[in-house]
Amino acid sequence: MMNSQELTSAVLSLDPKMVALEKVDRPAVSVPVDALVKTMQALHDSPKLKFDMLCAHTAVDRLAAGQIELVYQLYSTEHRHYLMVSCQVSRENAIAPSVSKIWRIAEWQEREVYDMFGVRYTGHPDLRRVLLDDAWVGFPLRKDYKDDFMLERPW
Amino acid sequence: MGLITEKLPPVLEAIPGGPAMLTSIDAVINWARSNSLWPLTFGTSCCAIEVMMAAGASNHDLARFGAEVARASPRQADLLVVAGTIVKRMAPTLKMLYEQMAEPKYVIATGACAISGGPFIYESYSTVRGAHEVIPVDVYVPGCPPRPEAFFYGILTLQKMIREETIRKPGSRSKPVYSALPPGITLEQIRKELIQNGK
Numbered sequence: 001m002m003n004s005q006e007l008t009s010a011v012l013s014l015d016p017k018m019v020a021l022e023k024v025d026r027p028a029v030s031v032p033v034d035a036l037v038k039t040m041q042a043l044h045d046s047p048k049l050k051f052d053m054l055c056a057h058t059a060v061d062r063l064a065a066g067q068i069e070l071v072y073q074l075y076s077t078e079h080r081h082y083l084m085v086s087c088q089v090s091r092e093n094a095i096a097p098s099v100s101k102i103w104r105i106a107e108w109q110e111r112e113v114y115d116m117f118g119v120r121y122t123g124h125p126d127l128r129r130v131l132l133d134d135a136w137v138g139f140p141l142r143k144d145y146k147d148d149f150m151l152e153r154p155w
Numbered sequence: 156m157g158l159i160t161e162k163l164p165p166v167l168e169a170i171p172g173g174p175a176m177l178t179s180i181d182a183v184i185n186w187a188r189s190n191s192l193w194p195l196t197f198g199t200s201c202c203a204i205e206v207m208m209a210a211g212a213s214n215h216d217l218a219r220f221g222a223e224v225a226r227a228s229p230r231q232a233d234l235l236v237v238a239g240t241i242v243k244r245m246a247p248t249l250k251m252l253y254e255q256m257a258e259p260k261y262v263i264a265t266g267a268c269a270i271s272g273g274p275f276i277y278e279s280y281s282t283v284r285g286a287h288e289v290i291p292v293d294v295y296v297p298g299c300p301p302r303p304e305a306f307f308y309g310i311l312t313l314q315k316m317i318r319e320e321t322i323r324k325p326g327s328r329s330k331p332v333y334s335a336l337p338p339g340i341t342l343e344q345i346r347k348e349l350i351q352n353g354k
Binding site: 132147149151153 | 244280
C-alpha cells in the first residue's frame with residue numbers, strides 16, 4: 001500500500017512528460033494527448049501500479065481556455081489505490097486516442113463523451129451516440145450549446 | 156362489467172323511474188372503482204422512492220386505500236402514477252404505456268418534474284416540461300418530492316373525482332385538479348410569487 005506521495009512519484013517516473021496536478025484531493029497527473037495511450041498502457045501493465053479498472057471517464061469543457069479536459073479515474077483492484085489522469089484537447093479540433101484496447105469499458109464511456117462533448121476518438125471500434133437520439137444535432141454539455149427547445153432563465 | 160356500464164344505461168333511461176336506479180348503480184360502481192385503484196407505478200426519479208414509501212412503508216400504507224396491488228403491466232393497471240422526471244427519450248414509452256391501459260384509466264402526476272419540468276425547466280435540453288405534454292393528467296400532486304401524506308391527499312382527490320363520474324357518460328373527464336393546495340391561495344398567486352422571487 002503506497003501513500004499518495006509514493007504513488008504520485010511512481011506514476012510520474014513512467015513518463016517524463018507527465019505533470020502532477022496541484023490543488024486536488026487525490027493523486028492526479030496530467031498527460032499531453034500524444035503520449036496518452038502509451039502512458040495508459042504503462043499504468044495498466046506496471047506491476048507496482050497495475051491500474052486494471054477504469055472507473056469513470058468524463059470531460060470538462062474549459063470554455064475560457066478553449067480546451068476540453070478529458071478526465072480518467074483509474075483504480076487498481078490489486079493494490080487498492082486510485083489515480084486521476086487528466087488530458088487537454090483543443091475545442092475546435094477535439095480528437096483523442098481511444099483507450100478501449102486497454103480497458104473495454106472505455107468503449108461506452110468514450111461514446112458518452114463523444115455524445116455530450118463531441119470529442120472524436122481515433123481507434124474506437126464503434127463511435128456513435130449512446131444517450132441521445134442518433135439524429136441529434138449538437139453536443140449538449142458544451143457550455144455554448146443552445147437549441148430551440150431550451151428555455152432561458154428569466155433572471 | 157361491460158354489460159352493466161354499456162348496455163344498461165340506455166335501457167334504464169327509457170323506462171320511467173330508470174334514471175333513479177342508474178344513480179344508485181353509479182354510486183356502487185364509483186365506490187368500487189375508487190376504492191380499488193391499481194397503480195402502475197411509473198417511477199423514473201426521486202419521486203418514485205416517495206411513492207414506494209407511501210405504498211409499502213408501514214406508517215404510510217397504501218393498502219388502506221385499496222391501492223396496494225401495484226401491477227407492473229399496464230394491461231392490468233388502471234392508475235398511472237407518473238413519479239419522476241420525464242425526458243424526451245422516455246416520452247414515447249410513457250405514451251405507449253398509457254395507450255395500453257384499458258378504460259377507465261386515471262393519471263396522477265406526482266412531483267414538480269411531472270407537473271411542469273420541476274427544477275429542470277430552464278436550461279435543459281431534454282426534460283419534457285410536465286407529463287401533461289404527453290398524456291392527459293387528472294390530479295397533480297405538488298412537491299419535490301411530495302411527502303407520502305401529500306401523495307395520499309392526491310389519491311383521495313382522485314377518489315372524489317371518480318365518485319362524481321356516471322356511467323351514462325363514460326370516459327368523460329372532469330378538469331384536472333391541483334390537489335394539496337393550501338386553502339385561501341390560488342395558482343395565480345403562486346405563479347406571480349415564483350417569478351417575483353426569481354428576479
